[in-house]
Amino acid sequence: MLDLLSGFIVELRNAGLPVSLTENLDAMEAIMHIPLEDREAFKYALGATLVKNHAHWRSFETVFEVYFSLRGPEYAIDGSGEGNADLDEFMRQMQNLQGQGEGKGGGTMDGLTPEELMNILMNALMNGDQAMMRALAKQAVQRFAGMEPGRPVGGTYYLYRTLRNLDLDGMLDKLMEASRQQVGGELTNLEERLERDEYQDRIEKFKQEVEAEIRRRLVADRGAEAMAKTLRKPLPEDVEFMHASRDEMQHLKKALQPLTRKLAARLARKRRHGRKGPLDFRNTVRHSLAYGGVPAEPKFKYPRPAKPELIVVADISGSVAAFARFTLMLVYAISNQFSKVRAFVFIDGIDEVTDYFKKTEDIGEAIHRINTEADVIWVDGHSDYGHAFEVFWDKWGKEIGPKSTVMLLGDARNNYHASQSWVIKEMRAKARHVYWLNPEPKSYWNTGDSIVGEYGTFTDGVYECRNLRQLEAFVEKLA
């Protein structure tokens, strides 16, 4: 047990979770008070002592599944013993449901045709039958995933194969159809929506069961350590913008919200503290009355440092679009920390998009409009920094003043066009600061058609900004 647990903790650390020695000891002590056969309680005991940041919970769960999924009788893989009895039970249920008396010889699900399996699955989803769904997940993986021991393929491959055979999207429609029939007629829009959400939720649960089943089999095949390694995923704040999958994007989006709140609170606090304004004479005299006219308690004015004016110029061509989107979202979410924020986007043409943010309170919608409506294509829709900067300078250059900070976002992959870096030089002469944020790792800079070095010499600094953590650090420095 002790070995297993220390292996588990090492894996957590490898996944990037900060687990200190005392926390380790706490975890050991905690599980002594918990009945070990209660898996849920065991999990929460470990979670409460080891994971101190909710964003890390998902990583914790994955590692936990890998390390402790094999223990416990209900998770037996070969479907022998207790499991079989369950299957028989389901078989009978299935027959009752379908009203087919004849049965199929053997008592297990193995003898079913795929169509019958789909029917049972549909019924299980309809009734929200958890145990049945678990058994079905097992069966589906066994049948469709085609897992072979020792084959060096990731779990996602098997997952894909299984789900493709099950056609869960079609299942949703069928379920909706069935519930419409149940009511006998049309559902109202509201009911329709609620039913759909309910089924989606159940299907999601079923998918998780399938995933867990595949993972269990893989762990049995390869051992926990190797498995954990393949499943290791970066924490949300470490996910790279440029390579994030759709799923990771969702998580990034969720992580962004609390982050902006934190950042805004921190910046506001920074503004108020640490600096003292000039003596507030009036207020001091007013308070001196309490001491018989002796100004014993000097009062100071609130410091009001000027807020910077921010001009964001972002490349939104395919490769770096996600990065620009996140930066714009972040900047606008804390826009009250700046006196003014103006946003420009470009690919090879450039367009101002400040108005999109003004008209709506919903940042997501504004970003969507930028992607669909902004006029950013001049010739062929491949990044042309030089032309974009030139146009920017002609049209809006005179609006850069000594208060403005210019943020340039992009990977500076210019497709071998002219760089026009004199624009940046002019900008710097007029603006307070000019910064360049590059979502590429530093080692890629100035390779191929990247000319970030050439632009960089004229800025006040080029920053690598690959993930939320780096972005956050930069924005904090800015305000």
Added chain:
Amino acid sequence: MGNRFETVQEVREGLKKVNYLADEGIAGVAYLADRLGKPVLVEGPAGTGKTQLAKSVAELTGARLIRLQCYEGLDESKALYEWNYKKQLLRIQADKGSEGWTEIHDDIFGKEFLLTRPLLEAITADEPVVLLIDEVDRVEVETEALLLEILSEYQVSIPELGTITAKQVPLVFLTSNNTRELSEALKRRCLFLHVDYPQMEREKEIVLTKVEGITEALADQIARIVRSIRQLDLKKAPSVSETLDWARTLVLLGIESIDAEKAKETLHVLLKYQTDIAKAAKELSDD
């Protein structure tokens, strides 16, 4: 360490009796907090019952609840203890000219002249107490250090008096809305509990227990609609307390079952931003 509870199950049922529906995680952590004698740091979105958890545990164990509300600028004299200067002055003046200085000096720094603030009070109490440190993320990082000694050793050091150790180990709950990252030192000393929006079934039960005169069908509908709304991309998702408010509103209005029209009319109880309301109304009616 204390043994207030025997099993996790007991905690869960006990909390249910005082009208707090805990899930497995919440009950488990509360149980561990008692067993390990460690404080619990409760984090999560606003309005999911973080503060209520501490109150309910206090009610369950029959302990006195001592609450310290944190805010920016909270300091030692408001959280821990303060000397009663006025009383000290009076004491000195009353003895003018009679006793020696050293005697008075020893005398005026006695317990008699100490004003206890919530933290010290929780430690010196004879009866069992539950200490709730609410919204701990509002104090500055430096002030957090005040809490460290009491959280790990259950003692307070007063330079003039010495160290005061707890007579009994209080159950401590700290809540945080996560507006800033708490320091590692604080986190390390606590068990961590994240309270999220409840699952649909649990939310339905919460509505059923907390709202009087509600039918099961309506509670079910409410829970389902709230779940749908939470999936939207909103500025502020409805919290449990707002769900309860909504349920009460519907009951007061005598609504038996919700349709899109009625939902739209009462959405402002559930959501607090005009854009959110418009979005939700749109989603609920068409699509």
